[in-house]
Amino acid sequence: MTAAPPRGRPTFSSGGSEQPPPSSRAAKIIQTLKESVRVPEPRFLAPEIYGSAAIRNIARALPPVERAYANIRFSILRPKLLSVMDLLLPDEGKILDIGCGFGLFAAYFGQTQPNRHITGIDPDARRIKMAERVADKLGLVNHSFLAKDARDMGLGGPFDAAYVLDVMHHIPADAQEPLLARLRELLTPHGTLLIKDITTEPHLGLKFTEWMDRLMVGWDEPLAYRHHRDWGAMLVRLGFKVRMVRVPDVLPYPHVVIAATKL
Numbered sequence: 001m002t003a004a005p006p007r008g009r010p011t012f013s014s015g016g017s018e019q020p021p022p023s024s025r026a027a028k029i030i031q032t033l034k035e036s037v038r039v040p041e042p043r044f045l046a047p048e049i050y051g052s053a054a055i056r057n058i059a060r061a062l063p064p065v066e067r068a069y070a071n072i073r074f075s076i077l078r079p080k081l082l083s084v085m086d087l088l089l090p091d092e093g094k095i096l097d098i099g100c101g102f103g104l105f106a107a108y109f110g111q112t113q114p115n116r117h118i119t120g121i122d123p124d125a126r127r128i129k130m131a132e133r134v135a136d137k138l139g140l141v142n143h144s145f146l147a148k149d150a151r152d153m154g155l156g157g158p159f160d161a162a163y164v165l166d167v168m169h170h171i172p173a174d175a176q177e178p179l180l181a182r183l184r185e186l187l188t189p190h191g192t193l194l195i196k197d198i199t200t201e202p203h204l205g206l207k208f209t210e211w212m213d214r215l216m217v218g219w220d221e222p223l224a225y226r227h228h229r230d231w232g233a234m235l236v237r238l239g240f241k242v243r244m245v246r247v248p249d250v251l252p253y254p255h256v257v258i259a260a261t262k263l
């Protein structure tokens, strides 16, 4: 004999003779209720402000001299500026870091979005070794580094994005446009080319930057800064859509961030 359902509870009788037993019906009801109140997956993640933990991890992975350099670089490319660039890059896919140096920013952008596969290139083999070491220490298994001049062919690709942070003014003036044209070829359709460089106004800001650069590279290497309008015109000529923003700083560096999309 089947027990009568308790009063006030739904019976779910269909009138047929093949109803599931009450315990399985209760399980179904609970499942339906659970599904109707399921909390949706978060649509974005903002685990921390400005990637400060990522910066601390990078500094810890470096020996003392390089750590001091990293602290200077991260104080010049302030966390706010880095966060802007972080948001301009795709959150996954293949990304090229031109003139990666010690791989500080490959390590930064790789930590903030672990699905980025970053290839860093720099002609300085010692810096490349250090970049590999930092990536290893941080467990960034998708990163790779090549000791190469960016003007050389054979960088692989296609890439979803490429970034060039404070490197373009180290490339001789007549080689800058061919390099950007080459980078365009390496990008997927609608790929992003992100350039952070120094513009030439105000003049005192430029002079300040030049002195700082000379401290690093000496007097022999040519430094070829350009006005941000020149970079914009060059990129448009090459077949990019261009957006740019000048970013003021407490130090007098005349930063400019250029986001170019391959048309």
Ligand SMILES: C[S@@+](CC[C@H](N)C(=O)[O-])C[C@H]1O[C@@H](n2cnc3c(N)ncnc32)[C@H](O)[C@@H]1O
Residues within 6 Å of the ligand: 073, 098, 099, 100, 101, 102, 104, 105, 121, 122, 123, 124, 127, 148, 149, 150, 151, 164, 165, 166, 167, 170, 171
């Ligand atoms: C001011 S450092 C910037 C390094 C790194 N992007 C950063 O922001 O910390 C300039 C870097 O550009 C690299 N570089 C200079 N000429 C280059 C070239 N032709 N191809 C690739 N990298 C180059 C230098 O070796 C150096 O590591």
